[in-house]
Amino acid sequence: MPTLTHRRADKSQNLSAAPEPGTAVPPTKYKVTGIRVLRSEWGKFWSLRSSWITLGVAVFLLVLFGTVAAYTYSSDGAAPGGPPGGSSSDSDAVSLALTGVSLAQLAIGVLGVLLAAGEYSTGMIRSTLAAVPRRLPVLFSKAAVIGPVALVLTTVGALAAFQLGVPGLDDEKISLSLSDDGVLRSLLGAGVYLGLVAVFGVALGMLLRSSAGAIAALVGILLILPGLASLLPDSWYDTLNPYFPSNAGSAVYALHDSSDSLSPGTGLAVFVGWVALTLALAAYRLRKADA
Structure with missing residues (x-):
């Protein structure tokens, strides 16, 4: 049993170890790690109303246009959502279900741009880079947050568009089921x-540091560039056209290979190359230029 003397001695030791009133307590030091930066970017992403709205719009466009295209399909008319002058004979159940991809890619790409360039517009980027002096984890964490989220949600949207459109094609030759060869791969390819595209938007936003400029670049690269390429000589156009970002990307989710397009695997490799190149340029500018 401790005696009264021992208790008084222990109490005096505790009092002597306690900081004196008015003495500054050193702050706790937290190490900046990749996981902590990723958690920070995850919190910022979901705290923005634009994230919820834009993701919802992208999925809605996928489901709406895919379903409407299936129910308005006619084997005697033009293919809904197809190229001008295109025939319905060029369509299949998967291409109809993915009619909304061209619009969904703009919504997803713009979201990526806003996630990156939006901080430059508000000046928040200075606080972000002050907290993460190495800078590059900020870029890679933004890409790591939005890429998987966009992949999962748009894949769900593509699957929903296909399944909802199946009853509208019951009596058509192009009708397919999810178990048919290549169907699931194409729908997953659309999500990929x-x-x-979302990561591409982040890279453009970090590279150009302007929401308006990066959105204009995104639209120009994905939609306008392939059209302008038709002004090239035919031999150049035939060679270069499959390697433009949007054309390479469309090969990823095409159900059937075409003679004038890349295979799904090659298309994925080419589009990943475009995204990686843009990320590398954004990383270089982030390291070398001031915020």
Whole structure:
């Protein structure tokens, strides 16, 4: 049993170890790690109303246009959502279900741009880089947050569009089921492509540091560039056209190979190359230029 003397001695030791009133207590030091930066970017992403709205719009466009295209399909008319002058004979159940990809890619890409360039517009980037002096984890964490989220949600949207459109094609020759060869791969490929588009938007936003400029670049690269390429000589156009970002990306989710397009695997490799190149340029500028 401790005696009264021992208790008084222990109490005096505790009092002597306690800091004196008015003495500054040193702050706890937290190490900046990749996981902590990733958690920070995850929190910022979901705290923005634009994230919820834009993701919802992208999925809605996928489901709406895919379903409407299936129910308005006619084997005697033009293919809904197809190229101008295109025939319905060029369509299949998967291409109809993925009619909304061209619009969904803009929504997803713009979201990626806003996630990156939006901090430059508000000046928040200075606080972010002050907290993460090495800088590059910020870029890679933004890409790691939005890429998988966009992939999962747009894949769900593509699957929903296909399944909802199946009853509308019951009596048509192009009708397919999810178990048919290549169908699931194409629908998953659409999600992979849109996930990469989101990362592409982040890279453009970090590279150009302007929301308006990066969105204009995104639209120009994905939609306008292939059209402008038709002004090239035919031999150049035939050679270069499959390697433009959006054309390479569309090969990823195409059900059938075409003579004038890349295979799904090659298309994925080419589009990943475009995204990686843009990320590398954004990383270089982030390291070398001031915020």
